[in-house]
Amino acid sequence: MFLHKLKIGNVEVKNNLILAPMAGVTNLPFRIICEKFGPGMVCTEMASSRAIFYDDNKTKRLLNTEGEPRPISMQIFGNDEETMAYAARYISKIADIVDINMGCPAPKVVKNGDGSKLLLDLKQAKKVMKSVVENATVPVTVKIRKGWDNEHIVATDIAKIAEEVGISAITIHGRTRNEMYSGKADLDIIKQVKQSVSIPIIGNGDIVDEETAIKMFEYTGVDGIMIGRGTFGNPWIFQKIIHFLQTSEKIPDISNEEKLKIIKEHIELAIKEKQEITAIREMRKHIAWYTKNLKNSSEFRNSINKIETKEELISKLDEYFKTL
Numbered sequence: 317m318f319l320h321k322l323k324i325g326n327v328e329v330k331n332n333l334i335l336a337p338m339a340g341v342t343n344l345p346f347r348i349i350c351e352k353f354g355p356g357m358v359c360t361e362m363a364s365s366r367a368i369f370y371d372d373n374k375t376k377r378l379l380n381t382e383g384e385p386r387p388i389s390m391q392i393f394g395n396d397e398e399t400m401a402y403a404a405r406y407i408s409k410i411a412d413i414v415d416i417n418m419g420c421p422a423p424k425v426v427k428n429g430d431g432s433k434l435l436l437d438l439k440q441a442k443k444v445m446k447s448v449v450e451n452a453t454v455p456v457t458v459k460i461r462k463g464w465d466n467e468h469i470v471a472t473d474i475a476k477i478a479e480e481v482g483i484s485a486i487t488i489h490g491r492t493r494n495e496m497y498s499g500k501a502d503l504d505i506i507k508q509v510k511q512s513v514s515i516p517i518i519g520n521g522d523i524v525d526e527e528t529a530i531k532m533f534e535y536t537g538v539d540g541i542m543i544g545r546g547t548f549g550n551p552w553i554f555q556k557i558i559h560f561l562q563t564s565e566k567i568p569d570i571s572n573e574e575k576l577k578i579i580k581e582h583i584e585l586a587i588k589e590k591q592e593i594t595a596i597r598e599m600r601k602h603i604a605w606y607t608k609n610l611k612n613s614s615e616f617r618n619s620i621n622k623i624e625t626k627e628e629l630i631s632k633l634d635e636y637f638k639t640l
């Protein structure tokens with residue numbers, strides 16, 4: 317009932333579970349790992365429209381989707397119509413969907429008026445969305461939050477504006493910018509947004525297992541769900557939720573043997589994407605997430621924090637998993 321294909325503009329997604337765009341997390345290696353477990357769609361890390369406009373190579377590398385299944389969504393952020401229009405045209409050539417970030421709470425993003433700062437300026441938010449829709453040749457979606465703070469709850473207002481200018485779907489995270497990731501996501505505001513427009517609404521926030529996924533669907537009536545932090549060290553969450561939505565039964569947790577295999581595959585993908593030393597440093601946080609709550613995991617995490625070669629890291633992992 318809750319699991320179904322999702323139509324976003326003229327793009328049909330095989331199911332309505334989506335990997336959220338997360339800076340520093342949803343790079344190509346992590347997306348490929350997640351895709352093994354069956355999400356309907358994944359989204360790249362957010363890319364600056366200004367950086368795309370000025371042809372920044374580092375930013376363009378974020379948009380590498382080599383070897384990935386389609387469809388794929390790419391997220392851009394910015395607050396001026398010119399660079400966002402340019403980025404929309406550029407992204408339309410390489411992605412199936414252009415997503416506008418109006419939810420990022422990070423200080424370095426909002427200080428420039430980008431991300432969730434646009435929730436304080438609905439006129440400018442409308443101009444930005446309109447310019448992206450008019451310049452993209454693929455469907456455009458937008459990711460928002462509940463509002464900037466409790467005095468500025470604007471989710472339903474911005475949803476109506478989005479629908480009016482031709483946005484094809486909206487993802488709403490049920491927190492204000494000021495809440496960052498604290499407290500609980502507000503399902504009531506997600507439900508209100510769903511009831512206020514007719515385009516697909518995707519619910520986001522606090523989906524960490526089968527129960528929280530079904531609660532989001534049941535309580536809010538959303539058309540799809542987007543999973544972010546619930547995938548940390550847990551990319552198989554998609555497989556678990558899909559199975560539960562299809563059968564009302566839970567599949568057992570992944571074995572440590574399988575987990576080790578996935579970690580090793582993730583390391584290989586990371587090294588293929590970047591220099592070994594950079595890849596290994598970036599993998600440390602993922603390994604910390606993968607091994608969270610395992611026996612003596614904090615000691616193990618401390619022991620890998622200075623490792624910079626694949627050989628040493630694999631050796632440490634093998635050693636550690638033998639003790640479990």
